[in-house]
Amino acid sequence: MPLTLADLGWNDAFEAEFQPFYKKSWKPGRLIRDNKITYGALLDGGDELEVVMSGDVYHRAENDAALPAVGDWVAIDTGRAMDEPVIRERLSRQTCFSRKAPGKSSAEQVIAANADVVIVVTDADADFNLRRMERYIALTARSGSKLVVLVNKSDLFPAEQNEQAAEEIRQLSSDVEVHITTAINSEGVEVIRTYLKKGVTGTLVGSSGVGKSSLVNQLLGGEEWQITAEVNEVSGKGRHTTTARELMVLREGGILIDNPGIREVHMWTDEKTLREQFADIEALVMQCKFHDCKHGSDKGCAIRTAVEGGELDVERYESFLRLDEEIAKLSLRRKRGQMNIERRAKRDHRVKARNLADRVELGEDADPNNR
Numbered sequence: 001m002p003l004t005l006a007d008l009g010w011n012d013a014f015e016a017e018f019q020p021f022y023k024k025s026w027k028p029g030r031l032i033r034d035n036k037i038t039y040g041a042l043l044d045g046g047d048e049l050e051v052v053m054s055g056d057v058y059h060r061a062e063n064d065a066a067l068p069a070v071g072d073w074v075a076i077d078t079g080r081a082m083d084e085p086v087i088r089e090r091l092s093r094q095t096c097f098s099r100k101a102p103g104k105s106s107a108e109q110v111i112a113a114n115a116d117v118v119i120v121v122t123d124a125d126a127d128f129n130l131r132r133m134e135r136y137i138a139l140t141a142r143s144g145s146k147l148v149v150l151v152n153k154s155d156l157f158p159a160e161q162n163e164q165a166a167e168e169i170r171q172l173s174s175d176v177e178v179h180i181t182t183a184i185n186s187e188g189v190e191v192i193r194t195y196l197k198k199g200v201t202g203t204l205v206g207s208s209g210v211g212k213s214s215l216v217n218q219l220l221g222g223e224e225w226q227i228t229a230e231v232n233e234v235s236g237k238g239r240h241t242t243t244a245r246e247l248m249v250l251r252e253g254g255i256l257i258d259n260p261g262i263r264e265v266h267m268w269t270d271e272k273t274l275r276e277q278f279a280d281i282e283a284l285v286m287q288c289k290f291h292d293c294k295h296g297s298d299k300g301c302a303i304r305t306a307v308e309g310g311e312l313d314v315e316r317y318e319s320f321l322r323l324d325e326e327i328a329k330l331s332l333r334r335k336r337g338q339m340n341i342e343r344r345a346k347r348d349h350r351v352k353a354r355n356l357a358d359r360v361e362l363g364e365d366a367d368p369n370n371r
């Protein structure tokens, strides 16, 4: 049976937003691959199409994060059978999982658009890191997606170690569902299927080598793997480091986006989300005797009392401080970036004004559009 739009994740809200575009004979498509210059898109019926972004879509994007990304629904103009099909519009994102782009910039980088479930993969050993997990939790809370964590490679470590790792992650947040899996057989992977019903999109994230692509391979299964040509190519790369994100449709229903390993999980969240995440600590801070309490040796410090009384985990408090600091730095960088843009805009105005003055002196047409 050919894939329907619903199989690809289409729903009533997208349908409503698309109404004006049907009138222009544009077609809905979901972006499955970003080839830099072109994108791969899946259309109703499951046909894959190579598409390019229209200049208009490019110019209307306020920043990189607003450009079409894997997982996005777009309006595609295939008209006049002349050149390449063109993306005319990007539909609003119902969820958006993003992080701060690596490096010094404060730009937002979209990891997956319209994912219903973010599946973080880790293991109970070398990759295990609760502080990093807290960042994933904060980022997912902001994205609007549900969070599932897989403690993978369970065949390599003692059962108690896997159990303990899973339990420690559960302790971080009541919103996260944690499962122990192995990607070398299909048993553990059945867990993912329970989330990925027809039309539901999951996105796999986590460090390089934790088994994201191996899980995909298991989900695709031996037989399907051969039948689904598009996917075959991807699954063949299973043992290698994934270099580009890719959206795949599972035969039993559900959609999965495989991502390259994430080296740094920088915060891209706001203060509000952070405060919610650490509401217990916020409440304690309110009880400190002095409003500028440094929570060190200060008199009447509620934080210190809670730590000493064993009510507050000191590591949890420290990671709250670290996240807090990171967000402060980020907003500072963003402010500076904004100032640079404004300065540049003013300079451009001055340059334009000067050019105009030169042209007028030379007797040229002052309106650049009439040249």
Ligand SMILES: Nc1nc2c(ncn2[C@@H]2O[C@H](COP(=O)(O)OP(=O)(O)OP(=O)(O)O)[C@@H](O)[C@H]2O)c(=O)[nH]1
Pocket: 152, 153, 154, 155, 156, 181, 182, 183, 184, 206, 207, 208, 209, 210, 211, 212, 213, 214, 215, 238, 239, 240, 241, 242, 243, 259, 260, 261, 262
């Ligand atoms: N024993 C065991 N090995 C696993 C398991 N999952 C993955 N591996 C192995 O770990 C290695 C890395 O697996 P990948 O699936 O490529 O990891 P990845 O997360 O996709 O890595 P990147 O694409 O670099 O982000 C491969 O050699 C897999 O065979 C598992 O559950 N158990």
Ligand SMILES: [Mg+2]
Pocket: 212, 213, 214, 238, 240, 241, 242, 258, 259, 260, 261
């Ligand atoms: Mg991979």
Ligand SMILES: [Zn+2]
Pocket: 285, 288, 289, 293, 294, 295, 296, 298, 300, 301, 302, 303, 304
């Ligand atoms: Zn205090």
